[in-house]
Amino acid sequence: MKVNTEIKKKQEDYKFESPMIELSRKFLKKKVATVSFFFILFLIILAIFQPTPYDISQTDYSNTLSKPSAEHWFGTDEYGRDIFSRIVYGTKLSLTVAIVGVTVGAVIGSILGLIAGYYRGIPEMIIMRTCDVLLAFPGLLLAIGIVAIIGPGLINVVIAIAIYGIPNFTRIIRSSTLAIKELLYVEASQSIGVSDLRLLFKHIFPGTVPALIVSYTMRLGTAIITAASLSFLGFGASPSNPDWGAMLSSGRNYIGIAPHMLFYPGLAIFLTVLGFNLLGDGLRDTLDPKLD
């Protein structure tokens, strides 16, 4: 009798549980991923609410290059500006640039990958050979090249990150599409008479999502590094903008006397990238229904 009620209870659970709740329950069991998730959430909140104790461009020449203290948690830079405030502001810049750039790249790359993998033939050849050309450039060089063509500035960094991401997403989605297309449930849907569009987006695309999510989060990490590198090299944000990469760039002149100028922006980049990567792993485990 007891067993029976338990089964019944379980069925009722299924009845009232939305898929989102089901998935989040599964996700929250993974500790590392949960911590990363809340860290990313924390960064997003920082980015939105901007709890900066000082104005980011307020200079204080009596207090330049000072070490971290109760007054200036992360110390001050060569103009006496508060590094903590600038890093908080930089969070907004980095996250916006990375998320917008990678999302645009992922959307375009996924569509191209689905087309190449599903229709094969000439469209596949054109898409994949173009990707090969783009991938032939060493990573950062492509981004620098794009920025060099369209000019520096944050929006152009976003465009560079998007273009830089497209071939990777196209490849990943194409290879998943090739595998999923051969699965029996896709054939079953074809035999039902499902349209190509529905087949691609309802049956094939969801199967590529785990690969896409892992790749997306890793790419967010890479994009943050790319954006920082471009700023470091002077191609990205204008130096007055407190981008993490730009902060590293100005800090490197003072590495001997004020290492905190490099340490905190570097730490911000490191933790953010790590957070995105761990979050991606956790999401992958959660979204695969077979890994229960």
Next chain:
Amino acid sequence: MRETLVELKNVRKQFLASKKFMEEKKYVKAINGVSFEIYKGETLAIVGESGCGKSTTGRAINKLIDIDEGEVWFDHENITNYSSHMMKPVRSKMQMVFQDPYGSLNPRMKIRDIVSEPLLVHTNLSKKERYQKAKELLEIVGLNEGHLRRYAHEFSGGQRQRIGIARALTVNPKLIIADEPVSALDVSIQAQVINLFKELQREFHLTYLFISHDLSVVEHISDRIGVMYLGHLVEITAKEQLYKNPLHPYTQALLSAIPIADPAKKKKRIILKGDIPNPIDLPVGCPFNTRCMHVQDKCYKIVPQLQEAASGHKVACHLI
């Protein structure tokens, strides 16, 4: 004369096997001139070894593969050259149940979405109506409402095959192509699923094309049986006729291989020599001439055509 639902006329299909640079292209000859009819309301079973073209034949009917030669007629329509757009209304009348109940259900969709998908494609019902219909169908195949929101991996093989059957039934098809629907299941479950097939046939006046390699399964469900060998239909007749009086040597060998659950009963077993020839290089003449025990000179020269040996009993053999 009974009404014909499906008719295949001399259907051929070959697949590209290898394409090497500067070399002749090689083709696997999957179906070589197969012709048969399926009558309304009957169960036609197609039996044969692996790779004899059974599944390809099934997929030629619902145009999951495009045939190279011949004609496919369904419900008095020649659908041979239908585009996928023109096929859409036809597809609602023929549904398929697949061999592998693990692979044929999308693991990322809930059961109610899987079962109601044909309704989404072929009707204008609202979501609520579709789910209602999915619920009714699940009850018909012996599952319950609580299963609607689950995913396929939460079910056993037999349950999944029931879900596959429910999906095939949603749009009230005339024909169900069942491609080895029970061969992935345990024997005890096989019987349940076959009985379900029979009940549904009575209730919904379905026509089945039942593809199988298992003659003991086929005996329970079919009205007529077609035997395929190397992409040729070698014999087709009513079930009783085939089990009582098989005419083609291959059919005789197949039937002699069915085990009998009676150790006292001795039966002469025909052992075939050798393997199935490679479907890339078919034997000249009769496809069975490499293994036949009655082979004659003629068999190496001329391909035997399917001929009526008795009323409704067609055989492709020179010796008949």
